[in-house]
Structures are given as structure tokens and as C-alpha cells.
Amino acid sequence: MEFVGADETFITRYFSLDHDLQLIGRELGKDVHIKAALSDFWGLRIVRQPPWECLISFICATYKSVAAIRQMLLKLSEKFGEKVMLEGCDFHAFPTQERLSKASLRELEGCGLGYRAKYVLETSRLVCAGSFDFDGLRRMGYAEAKDALRELPGVGAKVADCVLLFSLGMLEAFPVDVWVKRIILKYYSEHFPAGFVEKLSCQKGFSDADYERLNGFGRKYFGAYAGYAQEYLYHYERLRTAKLKKD
DNA sequence: TTCCAGGGAGTAT
DNA sequence: ATACTCCATGGA
Numbered sequence: 001m002e003f004v005g006a007d008e009t010f011i012t013r014y015f016s017l018d019h020d021l022q023l024i025g026r027e028l029g030k031d032v033h034i035k036a037a038l039s040d041f042w043g044l045r046i047v048r049q050p051p052w053e054c055l056i057s058f059i060c061a062t063y064k065s066v067a068a069i070r071q072m073l074l075k076l077s078e079k080f081g082e083k084v085m086l087e088g089c090d091f092h093a094f095p096t097q098e099r100l101s102k103a104s105l106r107e108l109e110g111c112g113l114g115y116r117a118k119y120v121l122e123t124s125r126l127v128c129a130g131s132f133d134f135d136g137l138r139r140m141g142y143a144e145a146k147d148a149l150r151e152l153p154g155v156g157a158k159v160a161d162c163v164l165l166f167s168l169g170m171l172e173a174f175p176v177d178v179w180v181k182r183i184i185l186k187y188y189s190e191h192f193p194a195g196f197v198e199k200l201s202c203q204k205g206f207s208d209a210d211y212e213r214l215n216g217f218g219r220k221y222f223g224a225y226a227g228y229a230q231e232y233l234y235h236y237e238r239l240r241t242a243k244l245k246k247d
Numbered sequence: 248t249t250c251c252a253g254g255g256a257g258t259a260t
Numbered sequence: 261a262t263a264c265t266c267c268a269t270g271g272a
Contacts, residue, residue, distance in 0.1 A: 058253080059255095061252095061253055061254090062252095062253080062254040062255065063251090063252060063253090063254050063255080063267085063268095064252055064253080064254090064269080064270080065251075065252040065253085065270075065271060065272085066252085066253070067252095067270080067271055067272085068252075068269070068270050068271060069252090069253080071270075071271090072269090072270095109268080109269095112268085112269060112270070113268085113269085114267075114268030114269045114270090115255095115266090115267045115268050115269090116255095116267095116268080116269095117268090119255080119256095153255090153256090154254090154255070154256090155255085156254060156255045156256085157254090157255095158253075158254060158255085159253095159254075159255085162253080175253075176253095177252095177253035177254080178251095178252075178253070178254090179253060180253080204251085205254070205255095206254095207261095207262070207263080208255095208261095208262095209261075209262075211254095234253075238253095
């Protein structure tokens with residue numbers, strides 16, 4: 001393996017190369033759908049992003065397409081992140097807490113954040129002021145840490161689950177977005193009452209109670225590595241529908 | 248042009 | 261608790 005500007009310890013930790021993928025695959029292989037997803041994307045891992053970066057990124061990611069999210073985060077970094085030279089090219093690091101907490105609402109909106117600008121600003125100020133302690137989360141269980149994160153403006157159940165999964169390594173977290181909702185309705189509907197399935201298929205979004213129900217299913221059905229199931233199923237379904245559009 | 252996006256918060260029942 | 265509504269922007 002080859003990389004520049006990082007040592008092996010960092011790479012191992014960031015890409016969670018310490019996770020026992022073989023074990024996780026055995027634990028998750030409960031049905032044909034997850035087996036197909038595991039097979040198609042075998043090797044995919046849950047990253048360990050810095051919590052701050054992960055938090056802001058997923059606050060920005062609400063109700064936005066992936067392509068638009070990339071643009072938003074790129075602009076945020078270009079505008080507020082420290083410039084880094086690597087292999088003769090200019091890059092920008094993700095903005096620090098201090099820098100974002102001092103940004104103006106207009107500047108943030110200029111990065112295409114829209115109504116998320118105020119959430120990013122308020123959360124940045126809380127984190128920067130020390131009113132929120134990321135390290136404290138590591139000492140909490142899943143439910144408690146999730147509640148603590150949800151105190152932050154712009155952080156609901158889904159964003160909280162993403163932070164717990166992609167930065168704190170709580171692999172039992174099972175974020176439910178529109179894609180995961182579709183996946184559950186499509187492949188796992190027999191685990192729910194028909195009325196619930198029909199209600200969810202008719203509406204675009206879903207309530208907090210509905211979220212907890214879908215999230216609870218994922219954690220109970222897939223177990224301690226539910227987050228890995230989410231990751232594989234998410235990419236499986238996205239690629240499958242992308243292929244479908246071509247034909 | 249219209250539609251929808253890796254949701255969350257505010258408000259009225 | 262639950263239902264309904266608005267949110268600001270950009271890619272397809």
C-alpha cells in the first residue's frame with residue numbers, strides 16, 4: 001500500500017483497517033440481499049473521520065444530493081480551510097472549529113449551505129466554546145451519546161447516527177436516510193405490519209417515531225455491526241439504481 | 248422547467 | 261405524541 005503525507009498508524013486508524021471484516025461479514029450474512037451487497041462491495045470499510053469534520057459534514061448533508069454536498073464541503077474548505085501543499089498541488093484542509101465559529105452567516109450561505117448555514121454556525125460556536133464535549137461521547141453508550149448529539153442545532157436522529165458510526169466507531173448505529181428507507185421497504189417489508197409499510201411508501205419523509213422504528217429494526221436484525229450492513233446496503237442500492245437508469 | 252435531494256425544526260392539534 | 265409545514269440551494 002502506498003500513501004503520502006501520513007504514516008501507517010494514521011491510515012490504519014482512519015480507514016479502520018483494524019476492523020475484522022471477515023468476522024463482520026459472517027455476522028451480517030443473514031439473507032440474500034445483504035449477502036449480495038457484501039459480495040459486490042467486499043472490502044468497503046466504515047471510516048473514522050475526525051468527529052468535528054464528520055459532524056459539520058452531515059449537518060450540511062441534510063436534504064441535499066451527494067453531488068451538491070461535495071460542492072458545499074469543497075467551497076467551505078476553500079474559503080475557510082488552511083491551505084496545504086501536497087505533491088505540488090494546492091489543497092485545503094477542513095475548516096477548524098475556531099474559524100467556522102467566527103464566520104458570518106452570509107459567508108457560510110455563500111458556500112451554498114442555504115438554511116443549514118445557521119445550524120453550522122450555531123453548532124460551531126457551541127463546540128468552540130467548549131459547551132459540547134466530543135470526548136465525553138466516547139464514554140457513553142449508544143443511546144446516551146445519540147441524545148447528547150441531538151442537543152446540537154441541526155442534529156437530528158439521522159445526523160447523530162452518522163456521527164456515532166463514521167467518527168466514533170459505534171458500529172451498532174444504523175443511520176436511516178431516504179435510501180435506507182427504500183431498501184427496508186423493498187427488501188425487508190415482511191418485518192413490519194402492512195399498514196406501516198403502506199403509510200411509509202406513500203409519504204416522502206418520515207417522523208421521529210418512524211425513524212426509531214426503522215432504526216430499531218436495523219440494529220436488532222443486523223446486531224452489533226448494523227452500521228456495516230447500512231453501509232453495504234446503501235452503496236448496493238445506489239449503484240443498482242444508477243445502472244438501472246442507463247438502460 | 249420541474250423535481251428531488253444521505254432531514255431537521257417549528258407549530259398547531 | 262402526532263401531523264403538517266417550511267426551509268435555501270443546486271444537480272439532474
